[in-house]
Amino acid sequence: QIPDEEARAREYLDYLDEEFSKWATKSSLAEWAYASNITEENLAKKLAVSAEAAKFSKQQWLETIKYPWTTYKDPDLRRQFQKHSVLGYAALDADKHEKLEQLVSDMSSIYSKAKICDYKNPNKCDLSLEPELVEILRTSRDPDELKHVWVEWRKMSGEKCRGMFEHYVALSNEAATLNNFTDNAEYWLKDYESPDFRDQVARLWDQVRPLYLQLHAYVRRKLRETYGEKLVTARGPIPAHLLGNMWSQTWNNILDISTPYPDKEAVDVTPQMKKQGYTPVKMFRLAEEFFTSLNLSAMPQSFWERSILQKPEGRELICHASAWDFYDGKDFRIKQCTRTDMSHLFTAHHEMGHVQYFIQYRERPLVYKEGANPGFHEAVGDVMSLSVSTPKHLREIGLLEDDASAGEDYEATINYLYLQGLQKIVFLPYAYLTDLWRWDVFKGKITSENYNCEWWRLREKYQGIEPPVDRTEEDFDPGAKYHIIASVPYIRYFVSFVIQFQFHRALCEKAGQFDPNDPKKPLHECDIYRSTEAGNLLGKMLQMGSSRPWPDAMEVLTGQRDMDATGLLDYFSPLADWLERDNRESGEDIGWEPTEKRCVQ
Numbered sequence: 253q254i255p256d257e258e259a260r261a262r263e264y265l266d267y268l269d270e271e272f273s274k275w276a277t278k279s280s281l282a283e284w285a286y287a288s289n290i291t292e293e294n295l296a297k298k299l300a301v302s303a304e305a306a307k308f309s310k311q312q313w314l315e316t317i318k319y320p321w322t323t324y325k326d327p328d329l330r331r332q333f334q335k336h337s338v339l340g341y342a343a344l345d346a347d348k349h350e351k352l353e354q355l356v357s358d359m360s361s362i363y364s365k366a367k368i369c370d371y372k373n374p375n376k377c378d379l380s381l382e383p384e385l386v387e388i389l390r391t392s393r394d395p396d397e398l399k400h401v402w403v404e405w406r407k408m409s410g411e412k413c414r415g416m417f418e419h420y421v422a423l424s425n426e427a428a429t430l431n432n433f434t435d436n437a438e439y440w441l442k443d444y445e446s447p448d449f450r451d452q453v454a455r456l457w458d459q460v461r462p463l464y465l466q467l468h469a470y471v472r473r474k475l476r477e478t479y480g481e482k483l484v485t486a487r488g489p490i491p492a493h494l495l496g497n498m499w500s501q502t503w504n505n506i507l508d509i510s511t512p513y514p515d516k517e518a519v520d521v522t523p524q525m526k527k528q529g530y531t532p533v534k535m536f537r538l539a540e541e542f543f544t545s546l547n548l549s550a551m552p553q554s555f556w557e558r559s560i561l562q563k564p565e566g567r568e569l570i571c572h573a574s575a576w577d578f579y580d581g582k583d584f585r586i587k588q589c590t591r592t593d594m595s596h597l598f599t600a601h602h603e604m605g606h607v608q609y610f611i612q613y614r615e616r617p618l619v620y621k622e623g624a625n626p627g628f629h630e631a632v633g634d635v636m637s638l639s640v641s642t643p644k645h646l647r648e649i650g651l652l653e654d655d656a657s658a659g660e661d662y663e664a665t666i667n668y669l670y671l672q673g674l675q676k677i678v679f680l681p682y683a684y685l686t687d688l689w690r691w692d693v694f695k696g697k698i699t700s701e702n703y704n705c706e707w708w709r710l711r712e713k714y715q716g717i718e719p720p721v722d723r724t725e726e727d728f729d730p731g732a733k734y735h736i737i738a739s740v741p742y743i744r745y746f747v748s749f750v751i752q753f754q755f756h757r758a759l760c761e762k763a764g765q766f767d768p769n770d771p772k773k774p775l776h777e778c779d780i781y782r783s784t785e786a787g788n789l790l791g792k793m794l795q796m797g798s799s800r801p802w803p804d805a806m807e808v809l810t811g812q813r814d815m816d817a818t819g820l821l822d823y824f825s826p827l828a829d830w831l832e833r834d835n836r837e838s839g840e841d842i843g844w845e846p847t848e849k850r851c852v853q
């Protein structure tokens with residue numbers, strides 16, 4: 253028998269849940285309207301709703317903190333009150349709260365509307381990041397064109413946001429201190445509920461770094477063979493603009509000039525997707541069918557009616573892919589300017605992984621409608637892609653030639669793991685340094701006088717890359733990345749790229765697709781497609797939302813209570829051996845010497 257006091261508190265929570273759910277729905281609708289159609293009118297409406305919601309939550313918070321929730325016996329009651337007891341950015345007074353919202357909205361608008369002039373045709377000045385600049389970085393092998401796009405994008409995005417970003421940092425920190433956090437970095441890190449979380453991440457990076465160094469050395473050699481050793485030196489960092497991606501965060505687009513066994517069948521299915529007339533809807537229907545094959549949920553009809561799955565004509569919108577929960581248990585959407593290429597096939601699975609989580613925890617109270625930690629939310633869709641991207645699965649869905657031998661073929665396996673490494677191993681240092689930089693900015697260890705030169709110091713230290721041209725503190729290269737100007741934390745992706753291999757290993761064992769003692773069932777060949785046992789286990793974890801600390805959710809799915817890199821290292825072990833041997837045989841130096849490019853304060 254819970255004492256009356258706790259019964260009364262439970263009733264109050266039910267009221268809070270109902271009221272805050274209404275505000276969450278209203279806020280999401282206003283945010284969606286602005287993100288999918290950037291106009292002054294939609295911004296004003298979004299800011300008005302945000303101000304009303306902040307006013308309500310501040311008033312309600314004064315009531316909530318009167319409840320002696322730390323004394324309650326019921327752990328779930330304590331946990332829900334604990335989450336309601338953090339007011340958030342609404343703690344700012346109204347005009348500062350609106351200013352903070354406006355700064356992030358304006359930076360997102362500048363980023364999303366930014367256009368540059370074409371390299372070959374300087375009078376054509378309507379090139380957007382998506383799809384035009386992404387496509388040039390995917391396909392161009394002209395280093396001068398790549399340099400032009402790299403430099404011009406940064407002029408039109410990051411550089412224009414530097415002043416606003418400084419103000420955003422100050423207001424975010426002020427809000428954090430009003431919530432009794434030392435700074436916004438600590439406020440963001442509360443979501444991991446682990447006081448030593450940053451040490452955990454540092455240890456994971458130490459475990460994976462040797463493999464990254466081997467991959468970096470091999471890629472540098474292949475780029476040197478393509479572009480010559482003046483541009484790509486034997487022992488220096490790799491020039492950032494040659495890696496197939498605007499931020500050098502994944503390198504899958506240079507597969508064709510670096511694949512280990514070029515005479516083996518390519519594992520890039522983009523040409524097949526275009527040849528077979530793939531459409532965005534077909535890509536998302538494919539993703540949906542993968543989830544339903546696991547006995548997980550299909551998308552509701554409203555998803556297909558209200559999502560934006562390709563870039564609309566005649567209006568400006570935020571193209572950066574996103575998944576949306578409208579917190580009414582029914583309305584879930586994706587907004588993606590989908591390109592019919594392989595990387596966007598996996599992005600479609602990534603975004604639908606978010607929606608699957610929304611659907612699985614939709615019966616939970618609002619405060620639990622989150623990932624067990626933010627990294628869990630980013631991992632769900634990628635776990636599906638680890639199965640979908642296998643040559644076996646791609647053959648099953650007709651995107652790869654039905655070449656029976658490829659399965660066991662060693663060289664085909666190395667080609668496949670190499671492509672996976674260009675996405676998963678390569679990404680880790682980038683994800684890590686992005687928030688290392690940002691945490692130090694919020695903590696005041698990096699000030700605006702050296703935003704850019706500290707960014708490039710970290711880019712060289714962790715990724716072993718250098719800018720194509722000298723940089724200065726007029727530039728603001730971190731701001732050329734969406735998450736920096738949109739105030740989206742990034743360490744969640746580092747966490748995701750480690751734990752998704754732990755999840756994959758656990759689900760593959762459940763599906764009978766992987767056996768650590770059976771070399772005939774290696775982890776990288778596992779495809780959990782149609783395994784209801786795996787799906788039911790995943791669903792069980794997803795339904796928890798953030799109702800328990802994330803080690804509990806991790807334990808439900810994997811039997812472990814901590815993050816560990818052995819899933820990733822086991823998956824890539826054949827590639828690790830191959831890279832070490834190949835680098836040794838080619839006499840390639842591992843690591844890099846300091847860059848000769850300068851960053852002028």
Ligand SMILES: C=C(C[SeH])C(=O)N1CCC[C@H]1C(=O)O
Pocket residue numbers: 572573574599602745
């Ligand atoms: C696809 C999304 C939306 Se949550 C994204 O931002 N991702 C997915 C992987 C890394 C990160 C990025 O693009 O930088």
Ligand SMILES: [Zn+2]
Pocket residue numbers: 602603606629630
């Ligand atoms: Zn995501």
